Amino acid sequence: QKEVEQDPGPLSVPEGAIVSLNCTYSNSAFQYFMWYRQYSRKGPELLMYTYSSGNKEDGRFTAQVDKSSKYISLFIRDSQPSDSATYLCAMGGNTGKLIFGQGTTLQVKP
Amino acid sequence: DTAVSQTPKYLVTQMGNDKSIKCEQNLGHDTMYWYKQDSKKFLKIMFSYNNKELIINETVPNRFSPKSPDKAHLNLHINSLELGDSAVYFCASSQDGPGFQYFGPGTRLTVT
Numbered sequence: 001q002k003e004v005e006q007d008p009g010p011l012s013v014p015e016g017a018i019v020s021l022n023c024t025y026s027n028s029a030f031q032y033f034m035w036y037r038q039y040s041r042k043g044p045e046l047l048m049y050t051y052s053s054g055n056k057e058d059g060r061f062t063a064q065v066d067k068s069s070k071y072i073s074l075f076i077r078d079s080q081p082s083d084s085a086t087y088l089c090a091m092g093g094n095t096g097k098l099i100f101g102q103g104t105t106l107q108v109k110p
Numbered sequence: 111d112t113a114v115s116q117t118p119k120y121l122v123t124q125m126g127n128d129k130s131i132k133c134e135q136n137l138g139h140d141t142m143y144w145y146k147q148d149s150k151k152f153l154k155i156m157f158s159y160n161n162k163e164l165i166i167n168e169t170v171p172n173r174f175s176p177k178s179p180d181k182a183h184l185n186l187h188i189n190s191l192e193l194g195d196s197a198v199y200f201c202a203s204s205q206d207g208p209g210f211q212y213f214g215p216g217t218r219l220t221v222t
Contacts, residue, residue, distance in 0.1 A: 034209055043202075049210065086151060092208050096208050100153040
């Protein structure tokens, strides 16, 4: 079993839809949780960072962490075609390294 | 004023050759990383250096050897290239802990 599970999709939604992306993990030592966005043929860029359970909002993006269920989510409101990318969850503990999910490919159709 | 840069962007080479990929960051970060992203988009850490000292060395073949001449540079040398080494290699750097990593544009390596 992988430490971090993420459905690779692809996920296709119409413009304006609410998108929900999720990851589950098995290692209870993970302390911080991130979402990275990766456009085609580019490097990943950090989108959201959370350290504890709860919600964090930044514009149209909301990151949610539920440590008791070992489940994290990223919500995108009013999705735009420019949101079309691969979204990678990542998490880490005190080992100093990040473990990434496989990434979910999202396409937002105009 | 690119934050993390890598050269080359594309590398096509034959099995058995030796090649190097270079990475430079101008962010003043202390920690640099090498990642490998396979065709299924799995991004896996290979090495990490903090102030020129190796701190993470994942289970990778010893044909891969990182070198950090100074804290702004981290190079990756690969000996005796194999077909399975074909992937995109990303360099990254961070300062405030491993969570806040800045990635380079990647080097797409194709071994034929």
